[in-house]
Amino acid sequence: MSETRPTLAEWVARGLVRIASRLVPWVQRGDFVREWEAELTHGFDPPPPATPPGGGARLRLVYRAVFATVDAAHLRLQELTLESMFKDLRFAARALMRRPAFTVLALLTIGLGIGANTAIFTVVNAVLLRPLPYPQPNQLVMVWEQDRARGWDRVPGSAEDFLTWRGETRALQALSGGANATFALTDGGEPEQVPGFRVTSDFFSVFGVAPAVGSFFGPDANVTGAHRRVVLSHGLWQRRFGGDPRVVGRTIQVDGEGHEVLGVMPPGFQFPSAAQLWAPLVFSDAQLEDRNWHFLLTVGRIAEGTTLEAARTELTTIAARLSQEFPSSNEGWGIDVRPLHAEMTNQVRGMLLVLLGAVGFVLLIACANVANLLLVRASGRTRELSVRSALGAGKTRLVQQLLTESVLLAGLGGALGLGLAWLGLDLLLSLSPIVVPGGGRVHIDTTVLAATALGALLTGVSFGTAPAIAVMRTDLQSSLKDGGRGQAGTAGHRLRGFLVVAEMALALVLVTGAGLMIQSVRSLLDVDVGVDNENVLLAQFTLPPAAYPQDADQVLFYDRLVERARALPGVRDAALTSVAPPASGGQFHVRIEGVHDAWTMDLPVARSRSVSVGYFEAMGIPLLRGRTFTADDRAEGARVAIVDQAFADQHFANEDPIGRQIRTLEDEPREIVGVVGNVANTGLGSDAQPTDYLPYAQTTFGTTMTLAVRTQSEAGTFLPAVQDAIWSLDPKLPLVGVGTLQDRLSDSVAQARFNSTLLTLFAVLALVLAGVGIYGVMAYTVSERTRELGLRMALGASGSSVRGLVVRRALTLTVGGVLMGMAAAFWLTRVIASFLFGIEPTDPITFASVAGILCAVALLASYVPALRASRLDPLAALRNE
Amino acid sequence: MAKPVRMTYLTAVVLEAVASGHRYGFDIMDATGIPDGTVYPCLRRLEKAALLAARWEDAGEAAAKNRPARKYYRLTAEGTEALRGARARFPGVARTFASAAKADA
Numbered sequence: 001m002s003e004t005r006p007t008l009a010e011w012v013a014r015g016l017v018r019i020a021s022r023l024v025p026w027v028q029r030g031d032f033v034r035e036w037e038a039e040l041t042h043g044f045d046p047p048p049p050a051t052p053p054g055g056g057a058r059l060r061l062v063y064r065a066v067f068a069t070v071d072a073a074h075l076r077l078q079e080l081t082l083e084s085m086f087k088d089l090r091f092a093a094r095a096l097m098r099r100p101a102f103t104v105l106a107l108l109t110i111g112l113g114i115g116a117n118t119a120i121f122t123v124v125n126a127v128l129l130r131p132l133p134y135p136q137p138n139q140l141v142m143v144w145e146q147d148r149a150r151g152w153d154r155v156p157g158s159a160e161d162f163l164t165w166r167g168e169t170r171a172l173q174a175l176s177g178g179a180n181a182t183f184a185l186t187d188g189g190e191p192e193q194v195p196g197f198r199v200t201s202d203f204f205s206v207f208g209v210a211p212a213v214g215s216f217f218g219p220d221a222n223v224t225g226a227h228r229r230v231v232l233s234h235g236l237w238q239r240r241f242g243g244d245p246r247v248v249g250r251t252i253q254v255d256g257e258g259h260e261v262l263g264v265m266p267p268g269f270q271f272p273s274a275a276q277l278w279a280p281l282v283f284s285d286a287q288l289e290d291r292n293w294h295f296l297l298t299v300g301r302i303a304e305g306t307t308l309e310a311a312r313t314e315l316t317t318i319a320a321r322l323s324q325e326f327p328s329s330n331e332g333w334g335i336d337v338r339p340l341h342a343e344m345t346n347q348v349r350g351m352l353l354v355l356l357g358a359v360g361f362v363l364l365i366a367c368a369n370v371a372n373l374l375l376v377r378a379s380g381r382t383r384e385l386s387v388r389s390a391l392g393a394g395k396t397r398l399v400q401q402l403l404t405e406s407v408l409l410a411g412l413g414g415a416l417g418l419g420l421a422w423l424g425l426d427l428l429l430s431l432s433p434i435v436v437p438g439g440g441r442v443h444i445d446t447t448v449l450a451a452t453a454l455g456a457l458l459t460g461v462s463f464g465t466a467p468a469i470a471v472m473r474t475d476l477q478s479s480l481k482d483g484g485r486g487q488a489g490t491a492g493h494r495l496r497g498f499l500v501v502a503e504m505a506l507a508l509v510l511v512t513g514a515g516l517m518i519q520s521v522r523s524l525l526d527v528d529v530g531v532d533n534e535n536v537l538l539a540q541f542t543l544p545p546a547a548y549p550q551d552a553d554q555v556l557f558y559d560r561l562v563e564r565a566r567a568l569p570g571v572r573d574a575a576l577t578s579v580a581p582p583a584s585g586g587q588f589h590v591r592i593e594g595v596h597d598a599w600t601m602d603l604p605v606a607r608s609r610s611v612s613v614g615y616f617e618a619m620g621i622p623l624l625r626g627r628t629f630t631a632d633d634r635a636e637g638a639r640v641a642i643v644d645q646a647f648a649d650q651h652f653a654n655e656d657p658i659g660r661q662i663r664t665l666e667d668e669p670r671e672i673v674g675v676v677g678n679v680a681n682t683g684l685g686s687d688a689q690p691t692d693y694l695p696y697a698q699t700t701f702g703t704t705m706t707l708a709v710r711t712q713s714e715a716g717t718f719l720p721a722v723q724d725a726i727w728s729l730d731p732k733l734p735l736v737g738v739g740t741l742q743d744r745l746s747d748s749v750a751q752a753r754f755n756s757t758l759l760t761l762f763a764v765l766a767l768v769l770a771g772v773g774i775y776g777v778m779a780y781t782v783s784e785r786t787r788e789l790g791l792r793m794a795l796g797a798s799g800s801s802v803r804g805l806v807v808r809r810a811l812t813l814t815v816g817g818v819l820m821g822m823a824a825a826f827w828l829t830r831v832i833a834s835f836l837f838g839i840e841p842t843d844p845i846t847f848a849s850v851a852g853i854l855c856a857v858a859l860l861a862s863y864v865p866a867l868r869a870s871r872l873d874p875l876a877a878l879r880n881e
Numbered sequence: 882m883a884k885p886v887r888m889t890y891l892t893a894v895v896l897e898a899v900a901s902g903h904r905y906g907f908d909i910m911d912a913t914g915i916p917d918g919t920v921y922p923c924l925r926r927l928e929k930a931a932l933l934a935a936r937w938e939d940a941g942e943a944a945a946k947n948r949p950a951r952k953y954y955r956l957t958a959e960g961t962e963a964l965r966g967a968r969a970r971f972p973g974v975a976r977t978f979a980s981a982a983k984a985d986a
Binding site: 075 | 905906908910917920921922929937943948951952
């Protein structure tokens with residue numbers, strides 16, 4: 001041994017070896033310490049006088065000494081035989097069965113905690129973790145145009161830009177473009193409108209899928225003449241064609257024209273998620289001429305051996321060249337390449353992670369609760385443990401036994417949780433259909449099972465550690481002498497207090513989050529939509545252009561439809577609009593005469609709607625100035641427009657808009673004849689964007705219209721009559737989005753409501769668990785202090801003062817938890833800020849009420865033990881020796 | 882009692898290190914550069930499998946060097962046999978140590 005004083009490093013290293021040696025079975029312990037201490041002199045040779053080793057060498061020594069614990073754990077594990085583990089397990093099972101109340105409570109707590117986590121993790125796994133079901137899914141990317149200066153991040157490509165990229169890229173082995181479309185299916189059965197996707201022919205090779213039946217379009221499909229071909233989704237094929245393979249080659253009526261069915265997609269293929277029909281995309285001349293016309297969703301596959309970064313760099317270079325070549329359209333436009341999977345999930349990722357965090361909190365609370373229960377039980381078992389210790393069981397052996405019990409408990413709880421998750425998942429999915437990118441179901445798979453097993457194991461070890469530590473610290477010999485009572489001591493006491501404070505803090509964070517979400521949903525629903533939404537039925541349809549080729553044909557149909565709908569018994573009013581609230585519709589440039597004199601990219605934009613005469617009256621949109629449309633605003637009459645308040649504010653802040661002229665889509669001046677109130681047109685909860693209304697007699701936007709019918713009573717009951725009215729004019733017209741306006745508004749906040757429902761569920765769970773936790777601790781404290789409380793009462797303390805004593809202790813813990821929780825919530829609610837509407841993430845009223853709720857729960861939970869304490873019979877309490 | 886040990890790259894390296902005269906844990910760590918946490922469990926396994934045997938350094942010898950006695954590992958006959966097999970499987974390992982081999986003190 002060195003004569004010189006040990007350095008700090010040596011001292012620390014030797015300490016580490018000593019600590020690690022506690023784990024080593026005692027027969028081997030001496031050798032272990034000797035061997036490791038000798039190791040610590042490594043590098044201090046040659047013999048004296050030793051060159052004092054440098055700081056780096058000393059640190060290395062300390063670092064290596066840490067691995068003595070690995071060695072020690074290894075030796076300890078070798079000691080464990082299967083037989084002794086089995087014995088421990090059997091003993092643990094018997095111990096649990098002896099205390100059924102405890103076991104049931106603990107199992108329920110763990111089961112709920114693990115169940116909630118498993119359910120949410122199952123969704124996270126299906127949506128965020130599972131790779132897309134295509135070959136080499138990591139090569140799939142989406143290509144977006146972007147105009148950073150205007151804050152436009154993800155803009156679809158224009159046809160010409162797309163063709164340039166596809167012609168020049170080397171980093172992408174394939175690139176396809178597509179545009180959303182709806183198709184009317186009319187032969188056989190009820191007419192139906194299905195969402196679909198018009199695609200370039202390489203769409204299928206990009207995804208690398210093979211048809212379930214038939215074939216896909218060849219490269220010749222994207223030209224006029226060869227384009228009347230369709231591919232069906234597996235679901236549509238099953239549903240509408242009975243899964244008959246002979247449908248391939250048949251001609252079916254799509255949008256009133258014959259289309260050949262080429263093939264059927266493999267089951268589960270989903271891109272875009274709602275599409276049921278794919279047809280070739282044929283670029284129109286107008287699309288090919290206009291690089292400003294952004295409509296193509298572009299999906300590509302990165303070439304073998306190339307990276308996402310390389311693809312991004314290459315396409316950015318191409319975009320930079322295009323913006324020089326075509327400054328009028330492409331100036332300032334860049335490009336971005338993003339992984340397809342992330343793009344398909346970015347809507348839900350944030351909230352799913354928040355929910356995962358929330359259930360994580362619930363599990364932590366459950367752990368703290370069970371740890372508390374175990375602590376209480378361990379101190380009740382001091383006598384048993386002392387006896388076993390006196391009979392020769394080492395402390396490590398006892399700790400091992402306790403940990404076995406915990407892990408067994410966690411294992412059983414995990415199994416229960418898995419069952420609960422399995423049941424809960426169905427409920428979850430019925431509340432909100434969760435879209436899995438690329439198709440597929442949300443189900444419990446091996447990943448989930450493995451994660452649950454690991455979670456249960458960690459849970460068991462973490463809540464088992466607290467009582468194990470308590471046992472390690474207890475002097476078992478002396479506790480045998482004093483009858484095995486009250487030996488958990490102050491350490492156990494403090495640990496229990498800390499666990500309750502932590503539970504309260506975690507619960508507070510969750511309840512605050514849920515409170516904020518609930519209020520957000522409520523304020524979303526309270527938003528003034530700008531229309532009278534009582535008793536309005538909506539039905540959307542699209543006239544097939546083949547059957548109604550001229551504007552005049554469409555207008556005639558619309559006029560007759562409105563007339564017929566108005567004549568229905570019980571109907572107060574009816575009208576048509578190209579876009580019904582709360583949908584947004586397209587944005588178009590507008591020119592204000594006298595302000596803007598040419599079409600440029602910098603012109604302001606507005607949402608445009610083509611509506612029937614009487615639309616504002618039927619929807620209850622208030623007229624603020626001027627007039628609404630009349631039957632005189634015909635195609636041949638003077639061109640007119642009505643704008644909303646947001647439009648007037650933006651362009652005519654201090655002037656009267658009436659009489660001013662604007663130009664929109666069709667580039668003809670039209671006079672503003674009226675100003676109406678704003679209507680929520682970009683979803684509830686966002687500001688109304690400037691909107692102009694045009695009479696459909698003068699301008700139609702495509703052939704999709706929504707019939708709005710205001711009824712005298714419950715609008716839903718008018719559905720069959722309204723359907724009949726439409727079909728009496730055209731029996732082949734498919735209807736979509738049929739329902740009441742109120743349902744549609746409430747559906748638009750369905751996601752927010754789903755999120756807040758789940759968060760509330762978890763918060764309530766957390767609150768109940770925290771309440772049980774504080775009850776457990778207070779009940780135990782009372783039983784532990786029976787003698788002391790009895791003595792106090794014998795000396796004249798009143799029942800109420802004893803009650804106060806117990807409640808005060810509970811409140812002290814609660815206030816600690818509330819303060820900690822508030823600090824955490826103040827910081828954590830920021831995470832959900834982007835999901836909130838109409839409320840600040842640090843809303844003081846919410847914070848204050850949640851603190852109040854927690855205190856109330858604590859009061860309630862401590863009142864029963866307090867009552868029991870105050871009813872103690874002093875004599876009995878003192879005799880209870 | 883000998884229990885068969887799975888011949889992995891790690892085991893081969895440790896056997897080779899011991900064969901070429903690195904006789905205790907930290908020396909083996911230095912010589913092999915394999916992660917510090919894995920050397921000891923590996924030594925224990927090899928000892929249990931009787932491929933390595935350990936003896937304590939002579940107390941007087943250690944005292945002369947002013948340090949506690951070290952536990953030295955050496956190859957057993959089975960260990961030498963196993964090393965031959967390991968060399969056939971991981972020929973690179975022997976070459977690594979051929980240059981670093983030093984005389985057994």
